[in-house]
Amino acid sequence: MKLKITSAEVAERAGVSQSAVSRVFTPGASASKKTVEKVRKAADELGYRPNVLARAMVSGRSRIIGLVVAYLENQFYPIVLEKLSNALQELGYHILIFTAPNSADGIDAVIQDLMDYQVDGIVAASVSLSSDLAERATQAGIPVVLFNRGQDNSPFVEVTSDNIAGGRQVAQFLLDAGHERIAHISGWQGSSTGRERQQGFNAALDEAGTTSIATLDGMYSRDVAMACTDRLLSDYSPDAIFVGNDHMAFAVIDTLRARGIEVGKEISVIGYDDVPMASWGAYDLTTIRQPVNRMVDATVSALMQHIDNPNIAAPRREAIEGPLIVRRSARKPKGWTNEGI
Amino acid sequence: MKLKITSAEVAERAGVSQSAVSRVFTPGASASKKTVEKVRKAADELGYRPNVLARAMVSGRSRIIGLVVAYLENQFYPIVLEKLSNALQELGYHILIFTAPNSADGIDAVIQDLMDYQVDGIVAASVSLSSDLAERATQAGIPVVLFNRGQDNSPFVEVTSDNIAGGRQVAQFLLDAGHERIAHISGWQGSSTGRERQQGFNAALDEAGTTSIATLDGMYSRDVAMACTDRLLSDYSPDAIFVGNDHMAFAVIDTLRARGIEVGKEISVIGYDDVPMASWGAYDLTTIRQPVNRMVDATVSALMQHIDNPNIAAPRREAIEGPLIVRRSARKPKGWTNEGI
């Protein structure tokens, strides 16, 4: 067995042309039963497998999807990665991973890199892209989907959960439970996700004729969220805190407990995402569930649709609603039952 | 701007040959200052970027490293992924991700897939490979490194932490603190990692003239670990439990607390990995730190070494020792101070 077997070598051994070999390995191409047999036999004996890169070059389809991701400490993203990878793998695609640097410039460079690999599509999770890059991708005919992030006037498909509705649900639940000093540690205000959750939250509060006692930007960071919690404690005496995502909510709970406060009794905490850890005993976090499966499905089908039909590049936004998962980190409204779920 | 710009188009606009364009974009190739200028200008105007796939075909180097990973719920792996990706990105390589199915057959198929992409190397994290596949990879000249997993007589490079030493440290610490009914919920016994941690642990116990009161296989699963905890509680009355990894240790702690047991006082719990969450207030887990940075470095350099020098494929095992991180989930030995760290 030598290093690399080519279709030409298989052809020779099978006594057919190289084209015939190619056809046998091309789904949908026609070859007689006899040819197929001869070729398969020779291929097996030689250990032949088609070179995907060569195939990509001529077909113009690499079957690679570029994924830009950051913030892997937040359990949400590994879960997304896993589900996305599984879904794509089933369709014969694979994920080329690019971990994102923090600057916008850095991201652009990374995406350029990605495009150099002739990816068939790009999924950008929790990062923003410059309009310059938007243009390049569009002109290169590469579909881009923004995952869990929106961008004004972007030409991309955007898949998010319905953050506004989610924020509203939280406010309503807190109000129903009779909280009167409600604070918010928001997701990073530079992200649509952070802004929208806050927006829905405030809107519902407003409609109920009240308002939050304080809103601090948690920057999606554990450390910042902890500092915010202390500030809330010393300056505002909140009886409930809505936190922009679960990752920060865990930090808030840790801080509250360290200060001797009983979470769910003295102060209610609600998060957003419903990462697996939220259900673990140590936190038992009431939170809005991001419908990851449906978000992944929407992402994959947007990608496939564009790949199959490059002309119709309809920019659009899918905001999928997710339920409030009630656990014990927040006081429940009187007479509340699980029936709603 | 059209969809895809080729070097030939740049050449035409710059008034040079296509080879000249290629040279300008090939590090180390020679071109006159004048040529470089003309080409760069034309390339910028056209928005040209070399096609990595075409380059890969002729050079035989795809600059893609295949990563096979499973078990992404365990925070350890996302961290590894992130660090590995960053390190590789700096060297101009990128990771093509394959999420592993559970069966050995499945894994083999996945690796075959990987090889079809002409990856320059493969990193298999927490999975085992068949010897058949080992042979294929070796014959294709593709370096494989097993990450956090060893395999008897494997021809691969293996990078792990020193699991035996780690297990020993845990036993010693528990003994020093005066525990007398020490139990073990081990990592999956089908994995070298699980077996070795247990082995070191038992060896140290043995040398001290004692033995663990029970050893149960936690299978790296949260649910199984919880069931094991209950069984330990009802049948063995342990005063300490060494758990095969942090991910399971969290489940053990949750279960203990649900039974009203004070962790760190009534029963000590020690994990293995030191994932970020281990330091969070809710768990405050005493654990062995896996030296991820050094493990990633070792992985990357093994890969690069083989890529630069395909002939020398020295199979070897690197087991890097990590420290015991003392927190509050386990009772400390009398007079214990942090000095050791």
Add this chain to the structure above:
DNA sequence: CTGAAAGCGCTTACAG
């Protein structure tokens, strides 16, 4: 159904 041939977009000896 099948083979010969062109071509995907590059790199790299080979001559100059």
Add this chain to the structure above:
DNA sequence: CTGAAAGCGCTTACAG
């Protein structure tokens, strides 16, 4: 330093 040409390993009209 530079250009013409071969070749990387395939797919896909084009004729038969």
